[in-house]
Amino acid sequence: MLQIQVGKAIDLFASWGVRPKELSRFLESGVVKATRSGYGKGSLRLLDERSVYDVYLAHSFHELGLPPRRIARIVEDVRPQYGAWINGEQKWLVLRFRAPKSEAISPTTIRIDLSQPLALIRRCQSERDEIAPIRRGRPREDWRKRFRETAEAIAKELRKEDITEDEIDQAISEVRTGRNPRRGKDEIAVVTVAAR
Numbered sequence: 001m002l003q004i005q006v007g008k009a010i011d012l013f014a015s016w017g018v019r020p021k022e023l024s025r026f027l028e029s030g031v032v033k034a035t036r037s038g039y040g041k042g043s044l045r046l047l048d049e050r051s052v053y054d055v056y057l058a059h060s061f062h063e064l065g066l067p068p069r070r071i072a073r074i075v076e077d078v079r080p081q082y083g084a085w086i087n088g089e090q091k092w093l094v095l096r097f098r099a100p101k102s103e104a105i106s107p108t109t110i111r112i113d114l115s116q117p118l119a120l121i122r123r124c125q126s127e128r129d130e131i132a133p134i135r136r137g138r139p140r141e142d143w144r145k146r147f148r149e150t151a152e153a154i155a156k157e158l159r160k161e162d163i164t165e166d167e168i169d170q171a172i173s174e175v176r177t178g179r180n181p182r183r184g185k186d187e188i189a190v191v192t193v194a195a196r
Helices: 006-016 020-029 049-063 068-086 115-126 143-160 165-177
Strands: 092-098 108-113 188-194
Touching: 006 020, 006 049, 006 115, 006 143, 020 049, 020 068, 049 068, 049 115, 068 092, 068 115, 068 188, 115 143
Parallel strands: 092 188
Antiparallel strands: 092 108
């Protein structure tokens, strides 16, 4: 199991555009669940594979302009899917918002590519010697600088694996039409949540 200190995770999540304050808000509100959580100055908080998906989804929904409480509920609703995502069995999340019966609103669908968090988890596992050690206090060598260099290398590699807009458009049209020649039906997690 992967465990990353929050201080190190800040550098890793920066490649997605997650700011330190945003990550702190997610942790304080419980949107992102730490495997080990402490409070106050000097406390140690560790994040695992599931936390990586929490951050990725919370940040994605935050970028879409959803309010914090709504983000928390959605992340809670999709958490049961994490096991299949971590194993690489499901590569897409199709999130459907079910409108209340009293409202005649057409359902909204959001599609999220799950390759980024999985790629980050796998890179972290391959760099375990640099990422996993828990470091506290003021060590002689500047491990933060060395770790930031590792995080930048991981981010650079992840950017190479970014899917293009054309690939996203093609995947969306395949899902809409029911055709899915490249991906099996099991590779898509479909979760329906209440519209409000």
